[in-house]
Amino acid sequence: MEGGVKNMPVICEKPLIETLGIDEQHDRLDTAYYLPEFVQAEKSLEQSPYEMTTLGEVMTDDASYGVLPPSSSYCDKGIVLLRSSNISNDGIDYDSAVQVPHEWISSQRARLKKNDILISIKGARAFFDMCVVQDEPPEAIVNGSIFRFQCKDTYDPNYVVYWLLGKQIQSLVYRERANLGISYINSSSLSSIPIPVVDIETQKEILNAVRESLGLLEGIDRGIMANRNEQDNFAEQMSRQLRNVLDLPVLEKPYEQKVFVVPTAQQTDRLDVKGNQSAYFKLRKTFNKNPKFKDIFSVASDISNGLPERDYCDDDLVGARRYLLVADIKNGSISDLSPSFISNKENKVTLSEKTLLFTRKGTVGEVATPKESQLEYVPSYEIICVDLSDLDIAQIELIRLFFISKYGRLQVYFSCSGGQMPSISQERFKELYIPLLAPTDCLDINAALKRFISKIEQLQQISDELVTRKKNLHGLFLNDLLLSGPEIAIDNLSTAIKEALQ
Numbered sequence: 001m002e003g004g005v006k007n008m009p010v011i012c013e014k015p016l017i018e019t020l021g022i023d024e025q026h027d028r029l030d031t032a033y034y035l036p037e038f039v040q041a042e043k044s045l046e047q048s049p050y051e052m053t054t055l056g057e058v059m060t061d062d063a064s065y066g067v068l069p070p071s072s073s074y075c076d077k078g079i080v081l082l083r084s085s086n087i088s089n090d091g092i093d094y095d096s097a098v099q100v101p102h103e104w105i106s107s108q109r110a111r112l113k114k115n116d117i118l119i120s121i122k123g124a125r126a127f128f129d130m131c132v133v134q135d136e137p138p139e140a141i142v143n144g145s146i147f148r149f150q151c152k153d154t155y156d157p158n159y160v161v162y163w164l165l166g167k168q169i170q171s172l173v174y175r176e177r178a179n180l181g182i183s184y185i186n187s188s189s190l191s192s193i194p195i196p197v198v199d200i201e202t203q204k205e206i207l208n209a210v211r212e213s214l215g216l217l218e219g220i221d222r223g224i225m226a227n228r229n230e231q232d233n234f235a236e237q238m239s240r241q242l243r244n245v246l247d248l249p250v251l252e253k254p255y256e257q258k259v260f261v262v263p264t265a266q267q268t269d270r271l272d273v274k275g276n277q278s279a280y281f282k283l284r285k286t287f288n289k290n291p292k293f294k295d296i297f298s299v300a301s302d303i304s305n306g307l308p309e310r311d312y313c314d315d316d317l318v319g320a321r322r323y324l325l326v327a328d329i330k331n332g333s334i335s336d337l338s339p340s341f342i343s344n345k346e347n348k349v350t351l352s353e354k355t356l357l358f359t360r361k362g363t364v365g366e367v368a369t370p371k372e373s374q375l376e377y378v379p380s381y382e383i384i385c386v387d388l389s390d391l392d393i394a395q396i397e398l399i400r401l402f403f404i405s406k407y408g409r410l411q412v413y414f415s416c417s418g419g420q421m422p423s424i425s426q427e428r429f430k431e432l433y434i435p436l437l438a439p440t441d442c443l444d445i446n447a448a449l450k451r452f453i454s455k456i457e458q459l460q461q462i463s464d465e466l467v468t469r470k471k472n473l474h475g476l477f478l479n480d481l482l483l484s485g486p487e488i489a490i491d492n493l494s495t496a497i498k499e500a501l502q
Helices: 036-046 102-106 157-164 167-180 187-191 200-216 218-246 278-289 393-404 406-415 426-430 439-484 486-500
Strands: 052-054 079-082 098-100 117-120 130-132 140-142 146-149 194-196 293-295 302-305 320-324 340-343 355-359 383-387 433-435
Touching (some): 079 102, 157 167, 157 194, 200 218, 200 486, 218 406, 218 439, 218 486, 393 406, 393 433, 439 486
Parallel strands (some): 079 140
Antiparallel strands (some): 052 194, 079 098, 117 130, 117 146, 320 340
């Protein structure tokens, strides 16, 4: 319209708040706060047959966050320091925990005790990873990403954890996290969580029902285990195919020993265990003598990292380009499930169908080659871009498939360093070996490897569905258990499992 306002956006969506009753509205204006799942969770808690108190009233006075020893204080012989990655619903993984000097045990508020409830309060799995310290623990403390507390005598800590893992409470807490933008769950939010006033005998009945439910879910567990065994079988067939065509030795698994005795001729400037294992030296020796393999540096036209861009934007912004993160590259391809975008008008990184993308930090060693529709994507700095323009597409495809195989993944495992956040340097990456056959020789092996990978992907999809189904069934069970009682919950779960396994 001449003289008018051009490109003016039109808001036509009806605000969700108008559809809610007065009693369902809060002093919040962000519409995401009123998503149906959050409102439904709030309603179901209000309909509970039990009187409610708060988690703050259940905790004893020593409830607190942990402490934050600097990483420079980590040592080989000391006390255990538990971080969020060391706890899950299955319990505590002491073996993967780091250690700090013994003087940190004086931090009484962070000291681990039997019957403590530990809750992860920071990160992607915050408030989902939680457990009870079932046995007398070793000398250990928790760090600041964990909230620990004891329950008063009228509450069984195991009952409290099952209540907190229920669908309603998970939704209630996620509602606050998602819309307030907090990076951690503060003590105020934790203390205000509603919890039923239930006598200790009823709590025991509920816990007995939980144990019975785990027995009922074993059928799904067996299906998941059988599926994973089948995936391993196809992965082994894939390794056998590579072994026969590329003249490779049988794989040797990495050792978990702390110290290795390395012959003088094999000593390197690396002090970490991964890079000094005999299995690693044997594998590299095989690659070095095998004419079917070359190091990636001698084959690539260029090797560079992506862009360290952080100027995120909406996908409809003029100049917005898809930004590839490490999580976007998985199982040999680029995922478009959760795309991120950046404002990037300068074409500093140019992709082609002959670019191999290799993740170098976090989940190291995931690879992909972009399709024609993905050539405008911008890789992040944590992704190595390898220009293989001098090779044929069939040769590049074999390289991609090799990195997906157990041989490729094991070579990467030996070559990366770091503990909680593995990474691989440019120098180490350039030393990786890749198969290099004539283009015509690649066609048959590529076709065979793709068949195996297709089978593995199909099985993985089924496995993911089974895991999701189990999680949903158990979530509904906990809901019934804590709102309707053990008998009804077990009956409903039995019926649902029969239907799920048909």
